[in-house]
Amino acid sequence: MNKTFTRLACILFLLIGTMKMGFAQTTSISGIVSDKLTNETLPGVAITVKGKTIGTSTNSEGRFNLSTSEKTPFTVVITYIGYKTIEQEIAGSVSNLEIKMESQSILGQEVVVAASRTPERILESPVSIERFGLAAIRETASASFYDALNNLKGVEMSAQSLTFKSINTRGFNANGNTRFNQYIDGMDNQAPGLNFAVGNIIGISELDLDNVELLPGASSALYGAGGINGTMLMTSKDPYTSQGVSFSLKSGINHVNDPLQGSAPFKEAGVRVAKAWNKFAFKTSFSFLEADDWQAANNTNFDRTSRTVKSGNRSSDPNYDGINVYGDEVNSNMRNVANSVQSATNAGVAAATGGAIPNIIGMITAGLPVTSTPAQIGAFLGNFPAALRPTIQNLIPFNFGLRAGLIPDQSVSRTGYNEQNLVDYNTKSIKTSTSLHYKLSNTVQAVLQANWGTGTSVYTGSDRYSLRNFSIGQYKLELKGQDFMVRGYTTQEHSGDSYISSILGSYINEASKASTTWFPQYVGNYVGARSAGAPDAQAHALARTAADVGRFQPGSPQFEAAKNTIKNTNISSGLGARFNDKTNLYHYEGMYNFTGALKEAFELQVGASYRRYDLNSAGTIFDDLNREINIDEYGAFVQMGKKLADAFKLSFSGRYDKNENFEGRFTPRITGVYTVAPNNNIRLSYQTGYRNPTTQNQYIDLSVGGGSTRLIGGLPESLVKYNLYGNKPYTDVSYRSFLASASAGAANPALLKTYTFTPGGVKPESVKAYELGYKGLLGSNVLVDAYGYYNTYSDFITAVEVFQQNGTSFTKFGVPVNAEGKVTSYGTALGIDYLIGKYNLSGNISYNNIGDIPVTYVNDFNTPKVRYNLGISNRNIVKNVGMNVSYRWQDSFYWTSSFASGDVPSFGTVDAQVNLKIPSVNGMIKIGASDLLNKYYVTSYGNPEMGGMYYVGFTFNQ
Structure with missing residues (x-):
């Protein structure tokens, strides 16, 4: 990390040293901003010098002061959500300036950056984009802005716990979504050891959030690897224009009518402080959340070999394996157990007698009929030394059972523990961010930023992971201007x-x-x-009761002592469940916009980046117990755009990326925007995207499922390590057929079919995405946004489960591979916003489907075909009182993952809030609920059911 900032500091000082710093006479402006109709003062209004980074904002009384060395005359721009933008020319210093702002509809007037990496009106975006601005953040009915993203068109969410939620668009949803990128202030928000963002647990404070921009679909041409199905950019507030002290308090309850526990409180608090002087500014924010998490209690019986639900429960199925029950993944075949006991005892007796009794099994078989009476058995035992009699007597039932056919070819599992007895549900999240800003000129700014957070949550991967006291820090050094940016940052992960x-x-x-x-x-x-x-059923029940004698009961001192020891002991020791991941990421990038230098003859941007993953799990996740693993990536992009006549704009983007373990990739993007009428545009795009196999896809080496499965990386070195090229494993389908034949009494090895791994191992997947869309204003009060897309994926990264035979036993491996053939998906979406007086009626509907898929591909589309959202809001029903109500519904669908597979029922849920603004203290009281009707639902199979959350909150100076 020190090297990172040493290099960045050198770059910054060189740039600073070459910058021409001039001194000019200071111009001071002060005044007050108010509503033109009501004359109420407006806090938080942004006042900026046009075309510069110079600015300030009004205080709680609507007053502002701005000093600048900008040469007069210049123009200041006054902007505020829900009001018309005002531009006013300044000829010299002025005090007591009175600015009256007029409210207006803001439909389609937002400016976005993510679609082209340069500011443009959202109506003119060349690709589909969703924006969540300050007003929406402040007035969301959901418990948090992150939850409210689920109401955006085409967006869905997989919730593994109260705070761990993964966002997705356009299919192939996942608990940890590696196909969706998330950035905060330009920093990739992924946990480097996972390659996906851990929701917003370690993210951005709602008080410091300025806006969210979300790109559904491929975005590799501008943002590099990942983002194959979407990219989201979250931008924090500027301390020059958003100053002062803000704080928020929220308290509420959840688990209302929860069958797993009683109602429980949750609380959240946050504070933000920002201050700017002439050139220097700083801001710092802190937020805290604490709650009882939702509990996963899906006890459905699951067949981990076929990865399907099966009938039965612990009482009726001796080999029961509950989805959210753990420890019952360990099982053994009863006949194999009996044969093992016979073999071990036979060898033990032979060793104890020096070979004098080489085959006690044969002696029992010859000397004792299975109908022998206790007297006959006693007489038989009398032929042996007293020290051997207990051992031989213990062997006799197994011998009799096998000979008499009393032992079925049946697997039995150990008695497991419910998730709530093992997982830490005391959810908490602490997030803090501090940044220092210095203006080197009116357009150039240096930023030093540190984001850090820690928390406790639950994540569903190939297993249910209890994330306790994990932390992620992100540290950035950046120099940015109107036409360029250079930054370096590091992400430091600690499990x-x-x-x-x-x-x-x-x-x-x-x-x-x-x-x-x-x-x-x-x-x-x-x-x-x-x-x-x-x-049979009674015998199984009696057998389990006898074998479970001495089992540690949940809550007992023995259970708690064992639990604490095991969960605090590393996996790599072979005695613990704790993983010790300290994987880091280092990233450097720069970009320059030549458009101004080219006199705007055409648009031209270029950029480049370098990234390193430094894997450090001490053998608890990756194959790095006795070696160091680093992964280097680099890339560069160019984007050109040209407006042809006044009605059509064409742009081209292309990016080349190289990961040291894979061949380089070129990802182009071509877009066209045609203006059919003022504020009405048709867009057409061809985009490409790709993602490298994740760090875990490449180097994982981990036992999961209670030790029943070993997950390994798909690189050739991992396959060589476990001799999967030489001792070829068997496919899961053929292995199940083999087991079925054994259960029928005649095991048939001919049914076993080998699986052959490709010599090069797993490789990156890619997508070609076509989209046609329309966005436009119909009059001034109706905004329509519609699109249709068609995607074709190649080398889709999936996984196979194979069984390698070693002697008489089989070892199960989970290995990432590429699906043969192509996978297609397609869909459409429509969104409408309609202003009627003070009311905003909104609605959107999306349809997503998967096309024909190869037979080798496990279908993890994991997306409902139909989703829709309806909403009604009014910021001022009566004076200072606003409201927002939204309804969300999604269709049922089948969920597939490495953890569990099953049906996710359809559901609908209502979020609602009413708020009271208190202008005298620049505050707002909000009373609201997520899932107002408390209808419990699940978003992905194997994850907890969630119900209503009811809260009241107060925010000052948001």
Whole structure:
């Protein structure tokens, strides 16, 4: 990290040294801004010098002061959400300037940056874009602005816990979405060890958020690897134009009528301080959230071999494996257990007698019929030394059971623990951000920024991960001007006390009684019960009860002691569930806009970037226990645009990227915008995108599912490490057929079919995306936005589960691979905003579907075909009182992931809020609810059901 900032500091000082710094006479402007109709003063109005980064904002009384060395005359621009922008020429210093602002409709007037990396009206964006501005942030009915993003057109969300939510657009949703990029103030917000953003747990404070821009669809041509299905940019407030002290308090309850627990409080608080002088400015923000998390309690029986739901529960299925039950992933075949006991005992007796009794199994088989009475068994045992009799007596039931056919070809699983007994549901989130700003000139600014956060949450990957006290820090040094930007930043990840729930459950079982003891006890007691005439189901129940004697009960001192030891011991030791990830990311990039230098003959931007992933998990996630792993990436892009006549603008973007483990990629984008009438535009685009296999796709080496599966990277070196090229594994389909034949009494090895991995291993996936859209104003009070898209994916990154045979046992591996053939998806969306007087009626509907898919591809489209949102809002129903109500509905769909697969039912939910503005203290009281009707729903299979959250909050000077 020190090297990062040493290099950046050198660059900055060189740039500063070459900058011409002139001194001019200072011009001072002061005044007051108010509403033209009501004469009420307006706090938070932005006053900026046109074309410059110089500016300030009004205080709680609507007053402002601005000093600048800008040469007169110049123009100041006065902007405020919901009001017409005013431009006023300044010829010299002036005091007591009175500015009257007139309210207006702002439909279609927003300015966006993300679509072209340069400011443009949202109506003229060359690709689909959604924007969430200050007014929407302040007046959202959801518990947070991040939750409210779900109401944007085409946006969906997978919620693994109260604070861990993954955003997605246009299909292929995931719990941790590696196909969607998230940036905060230009910094990639991903956790480097995961390659996706951890929701907004370690993100941006709502008080400091200025706007959100979201690009559905591919965006690699401008933003590089990732973002194959979308990119979101969150921008914080400028301390020069948003000054003063702000704070917010929010308190509420959730878990109302929750069958898993009683109602519980949640609380949230935040503060922001910003101050600017002539050239220097700073800001700092802090936010805190604490709550009881939603609990996952899907106890549906799951077949991890076929990855499908199966019938039965713990009482009816001896091999029960509950989705949110952990430790029951460990199982054994009863006949295999009996044979193992026989083999081990036979070897033990032979060793104890020096070979005098080489085959005790044969002696029992020859000397004792399965109908032998206790007296006959006693007489038989009398032939052996007293020290051996208990061992031989323990062997007899297994021998009898196999000979009499009493032991079924049935797998049994250990008794697991429910998730709520293992996972930390004490959710918290602490976020802080501080930045220092210095103006080197009227248009050039240096920024030093530090964002840091810590939290406790739950994440669903291939397992349920209890993220305890993890932290992420992002530290940036940036120099930016009107036409250029150069920045460097680092992301420092620390997993804290995080652990894997299934491993914890399995190891608590092992601590109470080793599986090498538990399974023989189960089989032995089952045989005894069956021999006594008990039916099969009763025999299984008696066997489990006997084997579970001494099992640590949740909440007991023994359970808690084992739990604390295991969850605080690293996975790499073979004794713990804790992962110890300190993976870091280092990123450098620069961009220059030549458009001004070219006299605006055409638009031209160029940029380049370099990135390094520094993997540090101490062998608890990656294959880095005894070596250092770094991954280097670099890339460059160019974008050109030209307006042809007044009605058509054409632009081209192209980017080349190279990851050291894969071949380089070129991703072009071509867009056209045709103005059919003022404020009415048709857009057409061809975009491409790609994403590299994640750091885990490349280098993971981790046991999950209670030890039942080993996840490994898809690079050739990982496949060589486990000899998957030489000792070819079997496909999961053929392995299941083999097991079925064994259960029928005649195992048929001919059913096993080998799986062949490609010599080069996994490689990047790519997409070609076509879109046709329209956005326009119909009159001044109706905004329409519609689009249709068609995507074609190549080398889609999926995963296979294979079974490698070593002797008589099989090892299950999960390996990322590329699907053969192409995967297609398509969809359309329509959004309408309609202003009727003071009311804003809004609605949008989206349709997404997947086309024909290769037989080798596991369908994880994970997206409802139909989603729609309806909303009504009024910022001023009566004086100082506003409201906002939104309804969201989505269709049912089938969810597939490495953790679990199953049906997600359709649901609809209502969010609502009413607010009271208090101008005298520049504050606002808001009373609201997410899921007002408290209808519990789940967004993705295996994750918790969520219900209503009811809150009251106060915000000062937002």
